[in-house]
Amino acid sequence: MNVNPSKLTLVKTLLMGIEGKGMLVKGVLDPLVIIRTHLKCSTFRQTLMMIKIDLAYNVILKRPLL
Numbered sequence: 001m002n003v004n005p006s007k008l009t010l011v012k013t014l015l016m017g018i019e020g021k022g023m024l025v026k027g028v029l030d031p032l033v034i035i036r037t038h039l040k041c042s043t044f045r046q047t048l049m050m051i052k053i054d055l056a057y058n059v060i061l062k063r064p065l066l
Helices: 056-060
Strands: 014-016 022-024 027-029 032-036 041-045 048-050
């Protein structure tokens, strides 16, 4: 997402993966999300956790930009 680290709120949270290994969260971002159709528009805040990890299944699916 190319987010400036100064925009992140630092947290001390351990995120647990499917295989049971934990990874540290680099920070939390609360962007304003706008979903729009031709008839309606909704706006809300969504909390996103930023982590740094190489995802092996992206290579298997041949979709490196997932």
